[in-house]
Amino acid sequence: KSNSNVHEQTDGGSTALDLACQALAKLNSSEIATEVFYNLCRTIDVLLARNCKLKEFQGELQLEQARTQVARMKEEDSTKKEPIDNKDDTMRAEVRKQAKKRRAN
Numbered sequence: 001k002s003n004s005n006v007h008e009q010t011d012g013g014s015t016a017l018d019l020a021c022q023a024l025a026k027l028n029s030s031e032i033a034t035e036v037f038y039n040l041c042r043t044i045d046v047l048l049a050r051n052c053k054l055k056e057f058q059g060e061l062q063l064e065q066a067r068t069q070v071a072r073m074k075e076e077d078s079t080k081k082e083p084i085d086n087k088d089d090t091m092r093a094e095v096r097k098q099a100k101k102r103r104a105n
Helices: 016-028 035-049 061-105
Strands: none
Touching: 016 035, 016 061, 035 061
């Protein structure tokens, strides 16, 4: 666990949210859809959830980009989990059927 507070400013006057937005803004188009991009988007989302504010950085584009990407990732995660749940239910039903057959014999 880190001892730093997300609301504290660096010596230069930037907040953690400022630094994350600056890093996201510096990424070029070939770095979009990389792990670094996804991690920065998640970081910005978490900082926003903790009510961290921008002090120095002026762009709203990075905030919106991060929100959109995190929402997209959450949506993809939920659609990936649904088939697994259905598969588990199918497997459980099959195990029950086999157990009933064994008890009947």
